[in-house]
Amino acid sequence: MRIGIAGAGIAGLAVAWLLEDDHECVVLESRDRIGGHARSVPIWLNGKQVSIELGSQDISADVFPLHRRLLELLGYPGEQIRPIPASLSVRRSGAVEPFLVTPADGPTEHPRSTVLGPAWEALGCFLEHALDRYESGDDWDVPLADLVEPLPVPDDLKRDLLYARPASLFCCDIEQVKELSARVATHFYVAASGEARWQQLASGLESSAWALAAGSPRARIKTGAALRRRAAPANGSNWPTRRANGTRSTAWSWPFRRRRRATSSRRWRAPATCARRWPRSGPSGRPTRSTSIRSTCRRIRRTGRPATW
Missing domain, CATH: 3.50.50.60 (FAD/NAD(P)-binding domain)
Known part of the structure; x- marks a missing residue:
């Protein structure tokens, strides 16, 4: 064929x-x-060649086991997969400073100052409700808007954080991501058992x-x-x-x-x-x-x- x-x-x-x-x-x-x-x-840094990622960056055997298996089938040795301490930074368009910088999930040589506050609380509320609905077997056809809109979160944080993050992952705009399956949009966050380990x-x-x-x-x-x-x-x-x-x-x-x-x-x-x-x-x-x-x-x-x- x-x-x-x-x-x-x-x-x-x-x-x-x-x-x-x-x-x-x-x-x-x-x-x-x-x-x-x-x-x-590829660039040279401190006498050795390293790769700078301009697009997709992080991988995880916990969150993406099929992708990790694909790398194994392609012949990538274990030393090619290096652990990284990951955190999330979110900045509004036109702003100089981020309104959210989450703590790193592991030790790092270059620690960053966290920025928490209302955005951190909104993200925690979102993930808590997403996990509850995931464990209760919420239907795959329930749109993301049905999960986000009832939350006691300011509208600007819903738009700039709770919708913007999955929109960036699935390469769509805010209005489109509202129609996305809530289970699909939150699977990235809540499906892995324990703390996800991130690698590059x-x-x-x-x-x-x-x-x-x-x-x-x-x-x-x-x-x-x-x-x-x-x-x-x-x-x-x-x-x-x-x-x-x-x-x-x-x-x-x-x-x-x-x-x-x-x-x-x-x-x-x-x-x-x-x-x-x-x-x-x-x-x-x-x-x-x-x-x-x-x-x-x-x-x-x-x-x-x-x-x-």
């Missing part, structure tokens, strides 16, 4: 990595790089995206290929798509996610044949970005890391 995957973030690349042995996978990414929200920049990937979280791409040699990864339209087939036989540069192709199946519910996903499937094969080089004869990605993936398979890491 020919499968089209929208997005070359870790989720999209993991789909291709899982399916490529049995299916022909094509990954379309609108940006000129893979990794999605994972972006790592020493080589940078973006390296896991490259490891997935390198481990999927038969999958095609095309950057700079934003989907502008996905047309429903008139005869039920194929799914024609139009990319941002105007070229067209068809796919057997398009997995994608619905925006309104993080608990739901839909997969539109229909048989088709490949209408176009993408060139390995551009009009000038120079390699395209996807050719560069394939070369980097081959280098990773040979050496275990990209040349820049």
